[in-house]
Amino acid sequence: MAAPARALYRTTLAASSIISPRHAPSLVRLCTLARGISDIATSAVPPHLAAPTPPPPPAHASPAPKPNNGGFVARTSFTTAGSITPSFFLGHHKAGLDRMKESVGSVSLVIECRDYRVPLASRNPLFESTLLGKERVVVYTKRDLGMLVLDDKTRDIMTRWHHPHTVFFSDTTSRGDIQTIVSYCQGVARENDSLTGLRILIVGMPNVGKSTLLNALRRAGTGNATKAAKTGGQPGITRKLSNTVKISGEEDGLIYVIDTPGVFVPYMPNPQTMLKLALVGSVKDSLVPLITLADYLLFQINRADPKLYKQWCAPTNDVLVWLRAVAKKTGKLLKGGEADVEAAAIWMLGRYRKGLLGRFILDDVKEGALEEWIQGEGKVEESETAARRRIRKEKSEARRKKGAGALGGAVE
Structure with a gap:
């Protein structure tokens, strides 16, 4: 109400400068009325008419719940760095x-x-x-x-x-x-x-x-x-x-x-399937970079329960932080006291394979999982001959690139 009242008062004053003299008495009465309305509108509200102030929140209110593991959030997906050999078909x-x-x-x-x-x-x-x-x-x-x-x-x-x-x-x-x-x-x-x-x-x-x-x-x-x-x-x-x-x-x-001897598939289209098989020892460790395999183990442990390695390290998604902490706790050190991360990785992989670092399934066991797996990667996409030919070509190409890189370094 205060703003309209003030506007009425200002409008009335402005009109007084242009209205005829014979209407001046009426205009004075109108200005007086408008000013009174403005004063009433801008005056403080009597205490007995004021709305009650809401009470403050109680001092003992419970704090918001904190995430588990001190706020640690595990990775929901794993990205492979570099290439992983897609076969072990010997x-x-x-x-x-x-x-x-x-x-x-x-x-x-x-x-x-x-x-x-x-x-x-x-x-x-x-x-x-x-x-x-x-x-x-x-x-x-x-x-x-x-x-x-x-x-x-x-x-x-x-x-x-x-x-x-x-x-x-x-x-x-x-x-x-x-x-x-x-x-x-x-x-x-x-x-x-x-x-x-x-x-x-x-x-x-x-x-x-x-x-x-x-x-x-x-x-x-x-x-x-x-x-x-x-x-x-x-x-x-x-x-x-x-x-x-x-x-x-x-x-x-x-x-x-x-x-019978174990028989691998000629071609493994999904790198993470290869990582799972390497983690349980179905392929030779030399086929997968050691730190990559340890990183995948950390990823799977965090999905299951990060507290499985609490005696060595706080929950983390960083494999090097994890391995350095394990190396220092277990005395796997190089000259100068530097952490031997590869020795720590080998040790942790061995513990997992013996069931000493958690016991959990790496694949998702759920309704329809088999059908999803077959649709996504369960079919052999290459013949045995084609797979062996492709692998030989990839190894030859890798050797050629390695040789070219060494030559380029010598020239520089």
Whole structure:
């Protein structure tokens, strides 16, 4: 109201300069009225008519919740720096695959091993055509390294991926897990009722635990604890088809098992799949830059729980900060006290592979995950010959560039 009243008063004064004299008395009364309205409008509001002041917030109000891990936010995606070799398809892989194709006709059952920590990445599409028509059992090995207790939801989803094939989850240190697989095979042997016994072929990607499973089956089925197949922490221990190994006698159902070399895919289109397989030891460490592999391990640990490395370092997304802290805490130092980040990386990778740095699955296990994986990268996009030719060309090109760079440096 104050602004309109003042405007009325100013308008009235302005009119007084141009109005005729005979209307002056009326104009004076109008000015007096306008001034009174302005004074009333601009005067203070009486206390009894004023709106009550809202009370201040209570002093004990709770502060806003803080993010976990002191405000640390883990990366939601991983970007690979530089090139990663897209294949690990070696000569003995091809030879093993050829022998597998030759032997598949003489076996009645196939056990396909996959690493529980990478249930999708350790799937080899080459087996789908090679083993077509054969009764198959899928065994997820190293289950104890991916989860201490197998939860029902994860088990149900992964089991449905392979319907109608039978699925087992194996911890080779668990006699119960191994005996369950042996009992199933003995049931198949009794159904077949062959005089020569049941022949089983064990297949899988490199270093998924085929030979370890074979030894455990033999120990559980026959009581023979001597190793029938060599095992190791690096891929390539088994390089050719083994002789048949008896894992069950005639009284329970005669069974012989044939071990095979791990077979990689000719081409891996997704670098992160290659990183996952390198992290669990399915490809040689030399194929992936050590710091890159350690960085990917840090990324996966942060997704699972950053507190897994709290004894060495505060939560971080910086792999060099992480490795330097680990090196200093564990005494892995170079001359002058500088942190040996490569030694720290090797040590942390070894701890993860032994289950000492968290136990979690690297692939996303959810409804529809298998279909998404097959659509995105599960198909072999190159023939074996084309893949080998491409890899030779890439290596030759890399050597040429390296030589050109060295020559250029010498000239300068």
